[in-house]
Amino acid sequence: MRIGVFICHCGSNIAGTVDCPSVAATALTYPDVVFSTDTMYACSEPGQDAIIQAVKDKNLDGVVVASCTPRMHEPTFRRAVERAGLNRYMFEMANIREHVSWIGKIKEQNTVKASELVRMAVEKLRRNRPLVAKRFETVKRVLVIGGGVAGIQAALDCADGGQEVVMVEREQSIGGKMAKLDKTFPTVDCSSCVLGPKMVDIAQHPKITLYTCSEVESVGGYVGNFQVTIRKKATYVDWSKCTGCGLCVEKCPSRKHPDPFNENLCNAPSINIPFPQAIPKKAAINAASCIMLQKGKCGACAKVCPVKCIDFEMKDELVTVDVGAVVVATGYDLFDWHKYPQYGEGRYKDVITSLQYERLLSASGPTGGHIKRPSDGKEPKTVVFVQCVGSRDKSVGRPYCSGFCCMYTAKQAILTKDHVPDSQSYVFYMDIRSPGKGYDEFTRRAMEEYGAQYVRGRVSMIYPKGDKLIVRGADTLAGTQVEVPADLVVLAVGAESAKGAVQLGEKLRVAPDQYGFFVESHPKLKPVETNTAGVFLAGACQGPKDIPASVGQGSAAASKVLGLLSKKELESDPAVSRVNPARCVGCGKCILTCPFGAIKAVADRFGNPKAEVIDTVCQGCGICTVTCPQGAIQLEHFTDNQILAEVNALCPPKIFANFE
Amino acid sequence: MSQLDDLKSAIKDRLGELECVIGWEQGYDALHATPLFIRTEADLDRLVIGPLAVHNLATYLTAYKGKKIGVVVKGCDSRSVIELVNENLVNRDDIVVFGLCCDGVVSQPKIRAALPADPGFVESVTIGTDELKITVAGQTVTLKKSDVLADKCRVCQHPNAIIADVLIGTKQNPAGANSLACQEEFEAKSDAEKLAFWQETMSRCIRCYACRNACPMCVCRDYCIATSRDPLWLSQDNSPAENMMFQMVHVSHLAGRCTECGECERACPVDIPLMLLRRYMNKQVKDVFEHQAGTALDQTPPLFTFKVEEERIHERGW
Numbered sequence: 001m002r003i004g005v006f007i008c009h010c011g012s013n014i015a016g017t018v019d020c021p022s023v024a025a026t027a028l029t030y031p032d033v034v035f036s037t038d039t040m041y042a043c044s045e046p047g048q049d050a051i052i053q054a055v056k057d058k059n060l061d062g063v064v065v066a067s068c069t070p071r072m073h074e075p076t077f078r079r080a081v082e083r084a085g086l087n088r089y090m091f092e093m094a095n096i097r098e099h100v101s102w103i104g105k106i107k108e109q110n111t112v113k114a115s116e117l118v119r120m121a122v123e124k125l126r127r128n129r130p131l132v133a134k135r136f137e138t139v140k141r142v143l144v145i146g147g148g149v150a151g152i153q154a155a156l157d158c159a160d161g162g163q164e165v166v167m168v169e170r171e172q173s174i175g176g177k178m179a180k181l182d183k184t185f186p187t188v189d190c191s192s193c194v195l196g197p198k199m200v201d202i203a204q205h206p207k208i209t210l211y212t213c214s215e216v217e218s219v220g221g222y223v224g225n226f227q228v229t230i231r232k233k234a235t236y237v238d239w240s241k242c243t244g245c246g247l248c249v250e251k252c253p254s255r256k257h258p259d260p261f262n263e264n265l266c267n268a269p270s271i272n273i274p275f276p277q278a279i280p281k282k283a284a285i286n287a288a289s290c291i292m293l294q295k296g297k298c299g300a301c302a303k304v305c306p307v308k309c310i311d312f313e314m315k316d317e318l319v320t321v322d323v324g325a326v327v328v329a330t331g332y333d334l335f336d337w338h339k340y341p342q343y344g345e346g347r348y349k350d351v352i353t354s355l356q357y358e359r360l361l362s363a364s365g366p367t368g369g370h371i372k373r374p375s376d377g378k379e380p381k382t383v384v385f386v387q388c389v390g391s392r393d394k395s396v397g398r399p400y401c402s403g404f405c406c407m408y409t410a411k412q413a414i415l416t417k418d419h420v421p422d423s424q425s426y427v428f429y430m431d432i433r434s435p436g437k438g439y440d441e442f443t444r445r446a447m448e449e450y451g452a453q454y455v456r457g458r459v460s461m462i463y464p465k466g467d468k469l470i471v472r473g474a475d476t477l478a479g480t481q482v483e484v485p486a487d488l489v490v491l492a493v494g495a496e497s498a499k500g501a502v503q504l505g506e507k508l509r510v511a512p513d514q515y516g517f518f519v520e521s522h523p524k525l526k527p528v529e530t531n532t533a534g535v536f537l538a539g540a541c542q543g544p545k546d547i548p549a550s551v552g553q554g555s556a557a558a559s560k561v562l563g564l565l566s567k568k569e570l571e572s573d574p575a576v577s578r579v580n581p582a583r584c585v586g587c588g589k590c591i592l593t594c595p596f597g598a599i600k601a602v603a604d605r606f607g608n609p610k611a612e613v614i615d616t617v618c619q620g621c622g623i624c625t626v627t628c629p630q631g632a633i634q635l636e637h638f639t640d641n642q643i644l645a646e647v648n649a650l651c652p653p654k655i656f657a658n659f660e
Numbered sequence: 661m662s663q664l665d666d667l668k669s670a671i672k673d674r675l676g677e678l679e680c681v682i683g684w685e686q687g688y689d690a691l692h693a694t695p696l697f698i699r700t701e702a703d704l705d706r707l708v709i710g711p712l713a714v715h716n717l718a719t720y721l722t723a724y725k726g727k728k729i730g731v732v733v734k735g736c737d738s739r740s741v742i743e744l745v746n747e748n749l750v751n752r753d754d755i756v757v758f759g760l761c762c763d764g765v766v767s768q769p770k771i772r773a774a775l776p777a778d779p780g781f782v783e784s785v786t787i788g789t790d791e792l793k794i795t796v797a798g799q800t801v802t803l804k805k806s807d808v809l810a811d812k813c814r815v816c817q818h819p820n821a822i823i824a825d826v827l828i829g830t831k832q833n834p835a836g837a838n839s840l841a842c843q844e845e846f847e848a849k850s851d852a853e854k855l856a857f858w859q860e861t862m863s864r865c866i867r868c869y870a871c872r873n874a875c876p877m878c879v880c881r882d883y884c885i886a887t888s889r890d891p892l893w894l895s896q897d898n899s900p901a902e903n904m905m906f907q908m909v910h911v912s913h914l915a916g917r918c919t920e921c922g923e924c925e926r927a928c929p930v931d932i933p934l935m936l937l938r939r940y941m942n943k944q945v946k947d948v949f950e951h952q953a954g955t956a957l958d959q960t961p962p963l964f965t966f967k968v969e970e971e972r973i974h975e976r977g978w
Contacts, residue, residue: 506968583883587748595966623966629913630883640891653895 001126004035004060005118006051007096008042008067014101019111023066023096026115030122034058042067048080055084062086062128064121066094066114071522087130089574089637092121116650123649127642131574134615138224138570139324140164142561145216145504148176149547150539151329152198153554154561158327159207161562166321167202168230169212170500173278174199176331180261182361182369184547185411186442192277192364199279213284215500217318219507220597222617223534224324224570234314235284236293237271241309244281248301248310249273257289259366263356265374266366271301271310275364285310325534325561328518329554330504332495332540335390335398342461343389343491349375350469351462351489354385354408361415371419373488376467380423380487383416384471385409386459387429391494400515402494404546406433409492410443413452425452426484428459428473436548455482462489495544508535509596509619517543528557532619536560575637576618577625583632584610590624590633599624663829667732667758668704670826674730674756675701681730681758682720684713691771691782691794695720698730710787711805714765716740716921719876721750728754734762735832736812738821739919739954740876746959747917749879759821761829764805764813766792769931771808775801811840811935812922823957846936862900862907864930871934872910874927877917877953885909911937916945916961919954948972 005027009015020038027036035058041047042065051063063081067073070093078088096114104110140163144155147169159165173179179199181191202208217229252269259268261275268274270290271283283301291298292312302310334353338346350373352360363369373380387409391402406429413425427446432454434440446452457474464470468485475482497516505512509532511519518541521529528536536557539550564570577590577598586609591599598617604610611633613624624633625640634640671681680699685706687694693712698704709732717731718740733741738759744750772778775796786793792803819832849857869886872878885893886906894906910924918938925934945951949962949972 502968585749585879589747589964592960592964593966595968627964629880631880631885631888632883640893644891644893653897 001032001062002034002058002060003030003032003062003064003122003125004051004054004058005030005033005037005064005122006042006047006054006066007036007038007114007118008047008065009038009040010067010097010101011041014067014097014114017101017105017107017110018096018114019107020114022111023114023118027064027118027122030119032062032126033122035060043073043076048076048083051077051080052084055081055086060084060086062090062092062125064092064094064118064125066096066118066121068097069095072525087132089131090125090128092125092128094118094121120646120649123645124642127639127645128637131636133571133574135569135571136224136616137568138565139226139322140565141166141321141323142325142327142565143168143216143226143228143321143323144327144329146176146329146331146539146541147171147174147202147210147212148329148331148539148550149178149195149198150331150541150545150550150554150557151176151327152195152202153551154327154329154536154538154558155208156198156201156205157555157558158561159205161558163207163562163565165205165208166228166230166323167208167210168214168216169210170215171274172213172235172272172282172284173274173280174202174210174212175275175277175279177355178547179275179277180263180355180362181358182363182365183411183415185407186436186438188411188414196277199277203279210280211319212280214319216504216507219326220617221322222572222596223532223564225616226323226326226534228321228323228326230319230321232317232319234287234316235282236287236290236310236312236314237283237285238309238311238314239280239282241307242282243307244273244278244283245306246273246283247304247306248283251300251304253298253300254289254291257286262359262366263353265352265356265359277364324565325536326508327536327538327554327557327561328504328508328510328530328541329538329557330498330501330541332544333498334493335396335496337389337491337493339396340389342459343386343489344462348462348464348469348489349373350380350487351491353491353493354405354412355493357412357490361412361419369419371416371488378467378487379420381420382468382484382486383413383423383425383488383490384469384484384486385413385425385427385490385492386471387427387492388458389491389493390496391492392430398494398496398515400544401433402544403433404544405492405494406443407436407439407546409490410434410446410452412490413446414450417450417452425450426471426486427452427454428471429454429456430458431456436546457482495540498541501541508532510535510537517541528553528560534564572616573620574615575620575635576615577613577620577622577633577635579611579613580632580634581610583630584628585630585632586610587629589627589629593623593627595621595623663760664707664709667709667760667828668707670758670828671698671704671707671730671732672701674826675704677728678756679724679727679729681732681756682717683707683732683758684709684715684717689782690785691768709760711764711766711792712785712787714768714810714926716874716876716923718744718921719874719923721755721876722879722881724754725750726754728756730756730758732758732760733821733824734760734765735818735820735822736762736816736919736921737876738823739818740921741954742823742957742959743877743917743919743954743961744879745957746954747879747961747964752957757821757824757826759824759827761820761827761832762813762816763819763832764809764816766805766808767810768926770810771803774803774808810922810926811842812920815840818955822955840939842933843936843939846933847940858904859900861932862903865898865900865903865907865932866930867896867898867903867906868929870927870929871907871924871932874923875910875914876921876923877914877919878910880913907932907934907937911941914938915941916949916951916963917953918942 007020007024024036024038081091082088094117142158144167155165213233217231220227248271254270258264271285287293359365457476459473471484510530538554538557602612622635683696684693685696716737745752784795817834
């Protein structure tokens with residue numbers, strides 16, 4: 001074999017602490033290395049051209065580049081060697097930047113380490129063989145999971161781009177958290193007036209199929225060819241007949257169940273349409289509180305329904321769809337603030353969350369848009385807002401900033417003044433984070449035009465006194481303790497990952513971070529991709545986001561989907577597991593451990609059970625190869641021999657040393 | 661009828677439908693038993709059971725995969741059968757299990773140590789309820805059975821075969837003790853002491869692979885990493901480090917699968933206390949996965965599953 005080695009300086013990133021020419025000279029002594037040089041920027045156009053030229057001039061059949069992390073530039077160099085006429089897997093990369101120059105200061109030692117990493121790459125490359133990708137067709141349909149504003153945007157963009165869209169929403173109506181909001185910052189325009197038309201577009205778009213009250217049951221397959229099973233939960237109402245007239249909702253005698261859409265501020269009938277702009281505007285029965293379903297008698301809704309669409313016998317239904325790509329837009333949930341003893345742990349009725357306050361402000365909310373506090377229905381004159389409840393707080397395991405709370409608190413302070421002109425708002429804050437367009441001006445308006453009193457400090461306790469709640473906190477700017485007698489306390493509760501997100505991530509093979517938000521492929525350069533090909537992220541499921549950012553990401557995910565599905569065929573990575581049937585004893589351990597369902601049991605021509613890898617499903621994680629006791633499964637491009645060659649290059653076994 | 665007669669008649673009933681039944685017979689002298697492959701009724705006369713029948717016959721099962729065979733098992737051996745079935749390495753329907761209720765087997769090294777001189781050829785052994793009378797070179801020595809009991813029997817929790825198509829004998833009670841002094845003593849050592857201990861012990865290893873061949877769960881056969889030249893995982897260098905490497909690989913390969921039958925240690929010709937490693941590893945597996953290999957059918961060994969989050973390994977704190 002004829003190997004060429006290229007040692008990249010990366011400007012001074014590597015050359016600053018590694019003697020690159022010396023590494024190149026050392027590399028020339030390694031077996032099969034016939035050409036070795038150092039280069040200023042291997043990834044630049046002249047750098048790549050030099051590699052191609054060397055392959056041609058020196059008749060190379062393998063290339064090693066020692067530079068940065070392969071996560072960034074391995075595809076770049078693979079394309080370069082391919083342009084030079086080699087197979088793209090006849091290339092190895094040694095990471096001497098992140099693994100050497102950036103972490104060590106001593107030049108001599110760094111140079112030795114860089115040389116050793118290059119030696120490992122050379123030894124691996126000597127055992128590489130050309131691999132060829134398979135091609136397969138894609139299904140031109142997209143699954144969007146979650147019908148919040150991010151999902152809605154992604155679905156509309158995909159559908160407008162000509163793709164079929166299947167949208168799955170867990171709740172009865174799409175709209176997500178945004179549908180619950182009264183107004184939106186920084187324009188203070190009506191949330192449902194902005195969102196409503198988009199929701200209607202979802203319902204009316206000929207290319208969009210909407211499943212609400214539905215969840216993703218299982219996901220199989222791979223990029224371009226996912227098979228998704230959707231569980232349509234029983235609504236006990238035949239939606240093909242329901243006209244959304246609402247007669248049943250009026251007549252339902254069961255009204256003891258809290259209304260989740262109104263954040264449990266009031267009760268909802270057992271058969272309900274959650275809000276006037278709901279899409280689809282269809283009634284559904286809550287089985288847990290329905291008298292008919294629980295006790296077997298009532299049926300008031302069935303009696304009044306003019307189209308006879310109530311069906312108490314309805315069962316969950318499973319629907320299977322094939323899709324080529326998936327957009328995950330499952331959003332967020334609110335942090336459970338009851339963990340905080342200082343806010344009363346739920347003992348005081350007039351300590352509410354910011355989202356509950358939105359419902360009180362909303363004209364379609366339980367109070368018809370008049371601010372009435374939950375305990376006695378009085379209009380509050382002093383409202384205290386407490387920021388960073390479950391954000392930036394290590395003690396409750398939520399060290400991150402939820403991002404949007406500063407802004408919505410300012411908006412709520414403004415709206416409070418609008419609703420109750422003689423009211424006074426106080427805001428306890430840590431820092432004001434308002435980096436968006438028009439955001440800082442907006443918080444300034446809350447303070448200067450609407451007279452909200454901003455107090456920089458944390459609240460240490462809330463206790464009742466008469467019909468007031470005394471909020472005691474620090475004013476760190478004045479260096480004093482303050483006590484504010486409040487009529488209502490609104491907690492700016494932070495965002496956390498949506499309930500069930502981690503479980504959904506398991507089905508989609510998308511990893512959650514330590515807080516349950518989905519991890520993007522690259523924090524800067526691949527913000528909507530995941531490490532599972534064909535699965536994209538939109539909105540707050542990837543991290544707390546406000547509406548503009550969610551909409552932006554929804555469109556970004558849609559453009560990725562459209563780009564993916566615009567190709568007639570896709571290539572599968574050939575670095576997948578392969579079974580040696582002669583060694584396989586058919587015990588099926590690999591089938592049990594494979595997280596992707598990429599291995600199936602087949603019979604050989606004698607009827608003996610054998611394992612077989614489905615190339616396109618295999619993600620090359622290698623769990624099967626370490627599970628197989630027989631060593632019958634090997635991961636192409638990472639075979640035992642290749643890995644072992646790298647280990648032996650780094651620490652040669654004594655017995656080898658004896659021979660030398 | 662004695663337990664042996666019961667067993668013989670049970671085997672006789674099923675022998676016709678089976679390729680063979682694996683039991684024990686007397687070996688080269690009165691003190692040693694050896695596996696017996698019963699193919700005809702005449703072979704049955706040679707069958708023996710009792711405290712000298714030490715071998716775990718489940719070791720042979722994978723070699724007969726696809727054929728119907730019978731196997732005689734003690735409580736501990738039955739765990740190996742279960743594990744093989746659970747791992748899909750043998751088919752439960754192909755195996756007729758003759759289960760014994762066992763009151764313990766002997767440890768040959770302990771007997772050897774208790775005899776006045778190297779026994780060489782043992783002329784006769786008389787087995788009483790609590791003692792063994794051993795005649796060697798014309799001299800008769802009486803040993804208390806409890807003194808020469810194998811370590812595994814001192815802490816045995818499954819004296820009766822867990823699965824059996826035919827269960828022979830009266831049920832025995834599990835041992836009261838649940839830990840061995842030798843294990844506790846080993847685990848109390850410091851890392852440096854442990855290293856010194858294994859340096860010394862592993863220098864004795866002759867890499868004969870008897871431990872591997874006797875192990876019922878070592879099923880890699882021709883593809884064992886110890887003898888594979890492609891890939892060359894281990895060299896033939898007979899240094900303590902390389903020997904230890906082999907043993908560590910063996911132990912990790914048995915993680916969640918080892919049924920603690922003790923065959924590796926029994927088979928070792930240079931008396932390396934391999935069970936120290938096995939017991940320690942099994943304890944870890946039990947702590948982390950609440951799993952004991954081969955104690956119930958339909959268990960899945962923890963390393964043959966995939967979970968994003970293990971219940972008892974908290975990698976992420978939510």
